[in-house]
Amino acid sequence: MSQSIIQNTIDDLDALRSKSPLVHNITNYVVMNNTANALLAIGASPIMAHAIDEVEEMVTICSATVINIGTLSEPWIQSMEKAATKAVSIGKPLILDPVGAGASNLRNMAIRRILGAGSPSIIRGNASEILSTLNSSGKTKGVDATDSSDSAVDSGKSLSKVTGGVVVISGATDYILSGTDKAQVRNGDALMTKVTGLGCTASAICGAFAAVQANQFRAATSAMAVMGIAGEMAKIKTSSPGSFQVAFIDALYEINADTIKQRLNGE
Amino acid sequence: MSQSIIQNTIDDLDALRSKSPLVHNITNYVVMNNTANALLAIGASPIMAHAIDEVEEMVTICSATVINIGTLSEPWIQSMEKAATKAVSIGKPLILDPVGAGASNLRNMAIRRILGAGSPSIIRGNASEILSTLNSSGKTKGVDATDSSDSAVDSGKSLSKVTGGVVVISGATDYILSGTDKAQVRNGDALMTKVTGLGCTASAICGAFAAVQANQFRAATSAMAVMGIAGEMAKIKTSSPGSFQVAFIDALYEINADTIKQRLNGE
């Protein structure tokens, strides 16, 4: 099992670097630079474009579209809806990062509108965001949310049923959920929470792998494995967040079959 | 006197790191990433949100709101007004960074509108920005502006009288002014002027301290002390601005009671 995750991640990374897919991002102002650099470092080609007049063309020429609601406003929501609809209609992978879900009505409403426009093939967030996204989907009634310690995973499974796609819950352990499938990645470092936007980077990296690996569950698992391993590689270089942010981009560029074999801790 | 600044800064930093307050930022595109990382590094939790439909909720859930006019446009000004009004109405600290005050009519008008919407508990800028903000407040007539070499400080005092809040003038010496109170911090390094947005970072750090220290004069003084000391710590690592920007974030994470005791030069 673990063996297959390792080999899948290696193979998917090879495919990513050989194909260098265009990945379209409608993302927040805070992370645009880092997201673009992360995509370049792992081997993809980023395009950041949000104007409603060009998002359909961008979805069409790219191999995946990543929507991130970190710094929302109404014109951006409209572009996100249009991009989501287009991506689903032409069968392109669609990744949603519901940043700050639950923090405001605007965010909850935006999530509902985007989910209504097109079901993401991958949704990635932390436990709180996934729970709020499930609530925002308007389809939680009767769904198996529980109060157990695994409630985040249960919520993620429920959300996966609602969307029909993959749900990733980031944390000390990353859970990748799809229907009855579940994978776990236990790599990474706590310092990753002290750098802004590494969650956003994870979603963009999901987009990069989704662009070259049709099995979105496997693509998301490979992406989270690479994120966690790169975090550990960066931590070897530094224990402070400014230089960690830099070392993390370096690590995405340097990660290879050897580092994946040595470090991947998942199943 | 100096002793009390040192201890206050140490205590305020302890409070900041133990409470990890949410700090809401409506700031400019140029610095969003660095501002968020600086807030994380010092121990706060940043939220960047500008949409008029969610700023009131963000003000409410956060412990301080920082408004920075670096890259203005009309929709953002409206959100800033709304956020300022809300913050003042519910008694949350409000920090204003009047970036580029005096450089255009739009900026002067925006400052006037924001000041009209709600009086900031702290305004931070360089000497030129503070003077222009005083002029934009529309209340300079008869106020004690002079041509002496201390004119910036006089303008700052006048502005403090107008707003009833604290005014910080950044420079080789930082002046913290409130009514008849005046503190000075003489830390920092000239290389800080070669990195974009460290003034904006200073305002955000003021917000972080203002969120945990009700005395806004003391909060602003602690913030400027930490900024200056972190600048000196970064300068030990490098003399070039790219690596300085990185080392500065590291220093905000690494600063502690020892470095504050060793380096703080203020009164």
Place this chain on the structure above:
Amino acid sequence: MSQSIIQNTIDDLDALRSKSPLVHNITNYVVMNNTANALLAIGASPIMAHAIDEVEEMVTICSATVINIGTLSEPWIQSMEKAATKAVSIGKPLILDPVGAGASNLRNMAIRRILGAGSPSIIRGNASEILSTLNSSGKTKGVDATDSSDSAVDSGKSLSKVTGGVVVISGATDYILSGTDKAQVRNGDALMTKVTGLGCTASAICGAFAAVQANQFRAATSAMAVMGIAGEMAKIKTSSPGSFQVAFIDALYEINADTIKQRLNGE
């Protein structure tokens, strides 16, 4: 020939550092921080301002305006048109970076509108963007585009005829074209393509040199020389893109007559 490029670059850099010109940027969200830091590092003073209500004032107080269409939307296009018209009307250098030209109708239309509002003194892009910009200018009919291996240079020459300004084609060899003049710079490193926005930085640095050197062909040549040399200096420090981005800013700050003499490979 090579000797004169070296001396010109040294002299122009001296002028830039002694005058520290204000450079106005209407640029994309992805690169704003890096662009501002690059301008500071080389010795200029950046202003980032896009609001339609202030762009004319910003053009007026600055010594050059750089327009970059990386993350477009309609309000920004209107501001770009207004800024272009103003810059040309008062004789300020105007630099256009047609990021992603050809990738969408919106971009092609925006380029056409900006070119219609005011002819840039310098246009800088990669070969594909220059070709698309030529096509977008609406004046390609009958122009000498060919299928030869030099077609990018031919397109650049044609675009130069259309605008009456300088055209820079970035690549392993940078071509600077103006009427019948042609210069080449063969510095730089392939790792520069793995960092987002170094093309945008090149355009901003063109603006910085254009602000202090009236001969825009010479200004653009000096700018590209400095970019390429800084890339080589950064590569000495690191072979990974995260730390390269940091080292590149350091190199812009550290570059001097000696490094220019040692490294400049152009004619």
